[in-house]
Amino acid sequence: MSLAEHLGQRRFTAFSKATKDIETPCVVIDLAIVRSQFRLLAEAFPGAGIFYAVKANPSVPILETLVEMGSQWDIASRFELDKVIKHGAKVKDISFGNTIKKPRDIKYFYDKGVRLYATDCESDLKAIAENAPGSDVYVRVLTVESPGSAWPLSRKFGCDVNMCKTLVRQARDLGLNPRGVSFHVGSQQSDLQSWAQALDSVKSIFDDASDAGIELDLVNLGGGFPGRYLHEAPQLKEYADAIYGALKARFGERKLKIILEPGRYMVGDAGVLVSEVVMVSRKSEDTPRWVYLDIGKFGGLVESWGESIKYPIYTTKDEDKNREGVILAGPTCDSADILYEKFRYQLPLSLKTGDLAYLVGTGAYTTTYSAIEFNGFPPLAAKFYDSEKQ
Ligand SMILES: Cc1ncc(COP(=O)(O)O)c(C=O)c1O
Structure with missing residues (x-):
């Protein structure tokens, strides 16, 4: 699946517009999805009080x-x-x-x-x-x-x-x-x-x-x-x-x-974290590639602890069908800052420095967890757009 298929063509077009010239890392939130999640909940649980858990975002x-x-x-x-x-x-x-x-x-x-x-x-x-x-x-x-x-x-x-x-x-x-x-x-x-x-x-x-x-x-x-x-x-x-x-x-x-x-249901699917590939390397010829993103555990991806929450990830090289499992890590000088090692995301072999990775479903529990100035990196930025009002 591609990011366009994941989001749907109309929302993907609005997303592309909203992310033009964006500085990474940044969570981009489509407010139309927040509205539709609220509506879906209200329809599924008619008459129930919907108390948004503000901690999620x-x-x-x-x-x-x-x-x-x-x-x-x-x-x-x-x-x-x-x-x-x-x-x-x-x-x-x-x-x-x-x-x-x-x-x-x-x-x-x-x-x-x-x-x-x-x-x-x-x-x-x-x-x-x-x-x-x-x-x-x-x-x-x-x-x-x-x-x-x-x-x-x-x-x-x-x-x-x-x-x-x-x-x-x-x-x-x-x-x-x-x-x-x-x-x-x-x-x-x-x-x-x-x-x-x-x-x-x-x-x-x-x-x-x-x-x-x-x-x-x-x-x-x-x-x-x-x-x-x-x-x-x-x-x-x-x-x-x-x-x-x-x-x-x-x-x-x-x-x-x-x-x-x-919390998660209301805002999770509304967010796409846009991140840049800082570096791709191997520790030896016959070991997996490490892909270092400019977002890591201390920048907001705390829910990768234990590899429990696994976000769908797309890249700007997705037309390359030659894939290989990678170890994904964040940018800090902290060895705990590894996102996924047991689970190997299959990312394109042509992926390199400067390409973008899109972590989908990141609207909940990311900016809230973002640590301030760990290793000098600023907290995770967020940008909002409305795919129904562009
Ligand atoms: C009291 C309370 N309610 C609701 C939530 C939201 O849970 P979820 O994000 O699974 O919807 C939390 C999450 O920590 C919570 O502590």
Whole structure:
């Protein structure tokens, strides 16, 4: 496949225009794709609250696009909070989704008007009761680590089912409004069963709350919806069918408020990282080529750790069908800055210094991870265009 086939001819033409004379490395983001991802989610999960996980890409043009679409917001810090409010988000649409937070930050959110908080432990719950009195809270339940996730998030956040049950009752006793349960099945999750498993825990917590006279109604399904990388994941409709099937099996016709927190799905496919080949070399005659790009782990490709996320890569030499597996590395003087070594991208033999490589699906978790001035390289630049408005 070529980049034109990957993007589709119309979007490729707009991309080519947007990248004319571009300085590399740069992530080029098509805002039309952000809009269409939002629409696809809204169609697949009708009536659900779509809370964009701002951490995936907090760039202003993306925030403004999502404000226009009517997005809501999963916020991790007061810095994200200030930024989304500045660019048009309404506080009623915000959830403070980070379970790890300072009491004074909770107060900061409360003073701004935020009334929805995630929690996963007693000390945080008490801090919420003290600093955000009367607010809505949802408890985050630990999920089983699933091999279907390319970027697991299950160990650090959440608590077990029994502790969630206790927290729900404590929330009520502390004068808060316990609303429901959240979880995250791990980012880039291709195992559809993992939502059903997590929903077993949610149901058990809802039932226990009912026994205590507390009627929960909020189910926060988290993120985990896929970007389009080398190993393809199921289609969004298959996720929705699996999730709605699992909800129905556990909750029947009960009326629930469903929330999603998409990060990767919303912005991943909108980005193409344009990078220049710095050098191609071999360490000896009979070993593979090393291709050094002007982007590496410290410039934003952190998700190449463990070679878990593999972006489709195209080059300006793609008409050359003579290919050979290469080791791909970044430009810094740091030996950890190797992107893919076990997995060998088959790149054209004619690839050389000055050619361009296009890493597709890089709109999420790249500019945000970009380290400032590591080895003197500046943080990853971004450029925005709209293939429907050129
Ligand atoms: C609380 C929370 N919600 C949503 C997300 C977004 O997940 P994804 O990018 O898989 O959609 C994350 C990612 O770290 C998260 O921590």
